Amino acid sequence: MHLEKLALVLSAVIACVLSSKFLDQEWKAWKNKHDKEYNTLHDAMFRRKAWEATWHKVQKHNQLAEQGLSTYRMAMNKFADMTPEERTSRKCFLSNKKSTSQKNVPVQVSSTTLNIPESVDWRDSKCVTRVKDQGFCGSCWAFATVGVFESHHCIKTKELVEFSEQQLVDCDSGNDACCGGLPENAMAYISKHGIMKAKDYEYADKHLACSYKPDNAVTFNLTKYYILPGEENMALSLAFDGPMSVGIDASDDFQLYRDGIYDGECTPEPNHAVIVVGYGTEHDEDADEDIDYWIVRNSWGEDWGENGYVKMRRNVNLCGIATDASSVDMTR
Structure with a gap:
């Protein structure tokens, strides 16, 4: 014994x-x-x-x-040596509930009589810039806003140009630089001041003195910027107009995402801004069901998720993705 x-x-x-x-x-x-x-x-x-x-x-x-x-699967990515509390505290998005400056932003409700494609991916149009990395600065709101303008400008002009997130971080007083912001506020700033190209105002991963040069800024024939309520409106706008910014909850599980369709845990309030560039449906053989998803571009570099992207379950308002969606209308 x-x-x-x-x-x-x-x-x-x-x-x-x-x-x-x-x-x-x-x-x-x-x-x-x-x-x-x-x-x-x-x-x-x-x-x-x-x-x-x-x-x-x-x-x-x-x-x-x-x-x-x-x-979906998780990865031992660059956030793996952080505690769950540290990962979930990386807030860089101020939700509409906390903002009082955008009460006059129009809400756009699209016609439900339109037939939308079964799937959309604006990357196929060559009007989505490379995945970028915000670093340690809480500037997701700037990256989400700039990404929307880059794509919509390209859709209208057929010219893909990278614009400056750093200008928004340094100069947009309607947001809080590396401590967070709201894309609608940044859209209002760009509609008034325009935005410089990234090569002329490079990203620094920190808040610096404003170096905006009006003569070097690109201005837009902007009809309006607006909020989109609900995932049906989001899909219609995405299919016919282009990518949009959304606020989501970047929970501990989300930050460790590797691949697949994310349907993991979320906390009650969005804390991170990203860009929706497409949507689709995938059949899950294990569950024998079709799963609708959004194609979302993040700003944590290409070494996160699926080369910087995540597929998020659609039509269930996962992580509040339909709570703070916003986009712009441009003319040529």
């Missing part, structure tokens, strides 16, 4: 040692991949502990995905 107990204890010790060595190797490879360095031993130990918790979370979730119990 004592020998059996000793054998069980030894087996547990060996398994623990092997697991520890495996995680050591994984930790080292992850740090190399994401160029992670820590200033102190205490910081390194804290980050390693957070990373291990994320590792176990990701493995557990992906096992469910392999069993057909989830429609």
